[in-house]
Amino acid sequence: QVQLVQSGSELKKPGASVKVSCKASGYTFTTYAMNWVRQAPGQGLEWMGWINTNTGNPTYAQGFTGRFVFSLDTSVSTAYLQISSLKAEDTAVYYCARAPQPSITWGQGTLVTVSS
Amino acid sequence: EIVLTQSPGTLSLSPGERATLSCRASQSVSSSYLAWYQQKPGQAPRLLIYGASSRATGIPDRFSGSGSGTDFTLTISRLEPEDFAVYYCQQYGSSQKTFGQGTKVEIK
Numbered sequence: 001q002v003q004l005v006q007s008g009s010e011l012k013k014p015g016a017s018v019k020v021s022c023k024a025s026g027y028t029f030t031t032y033a034m035n036w037v038r039q040a041p042g043q044g045l046e047w048m049g050w051i052n053t054n055t056g057n058p059t060y061a062q063g064f065t066g067r068f069v070f071s072l073d074t075s076v077s078t079a080y081l082q083i084s085s086l087k088a089e090d091t092a093v094y095y096c097a098r099a100p101q102p103s104i105t106w107g108q109g110t111l112v113t114v115s116s
Numbered sequence: 117e118i119v120l121t122q123s124p125g126t127l128s129l130s131p132g133e134r135a136t137l138s139c140r141a142s143q144s145v146s147s148s149y150l151a152w153y154q155q156k157p158g159q160a161p162r163l164l165i166y167g168a169s170s171r172a173t174g175i176p177d178r179f180s181g182s183g184s185g186t187d188f189t190l191t192i193s194r195l196e197p198e199d200f201a202v203y204y205c206q207q208y209g210s211s212q213k214t215f216g217q218g219t220k221v222e223i224k
Contacts, residue, residue: 035213045153045161045204045215061212062117095160101208102151104172106160 002026004107017084020110022096029077030054033099040092086114120216128224135192137219139205146209152190153204
């Protein structure tokens with residue numbers, strides 16, 4: 001069955017970087033784009049953008065440019081979200097969600113906590 | 117960017133009652149590309165409705181969506197205990213996909 005499995009929770013200090021992985025299975029990885037969604041504690045869902053898994057071309061939502069980078073390793077059917085210069089306000093659960101929109105298939109979420 | 121405003125913020129109802137949730141867009145949503153998701157604590161969102169009114173696979177028929185343009189509605193005809201959750205609308209017709217801020221349906 002189609003499945004997205006994300007990496008485990010992370011605890012980072014302000015200024016550090018983090019890389020979240022999203023491993024796909026059950027389908028041909030390069031057939032469908034991958035979206036990323038953020039959910040801060042007790043808050044709603046924010047669409048961060050998507051990456052074309054065929055070309056590797058990313059598209060970032062407003063507010064997610066600069067410190068956020070989407071990447072791929074198609075050899076292991078995995079998408080990545082890297083966040084640099086972490087701030088306390090980056091504390092959130094990050095989800096990958098497979099295209100097409102609207103997404104039926106979501107990862108289980110990865111909690112990133114930024115705290116000194 | 118299309119801003120989606122959901123109302124009410126919280127809906128307090130009893131099992132068996134009807135729930136009506138609203139999602140209003142700041143500009144017209146292209147081709148009714150409007151979806152509704154349900155989210156329970158500690159879980160990823162679950163797609164309920166796409167194309168404003170089509171139920172996703174496996175979604176009970178007590179869930180229905182309607183609307184077009186800038187005004188959309190999710191109706192739960194008779195609330196079951198498992199329906200108490202947070203509901204989000206999302207528009208996916210523009211290059212910048214956006215979510216509403218959510219409506220919490222809680223047990224009265």
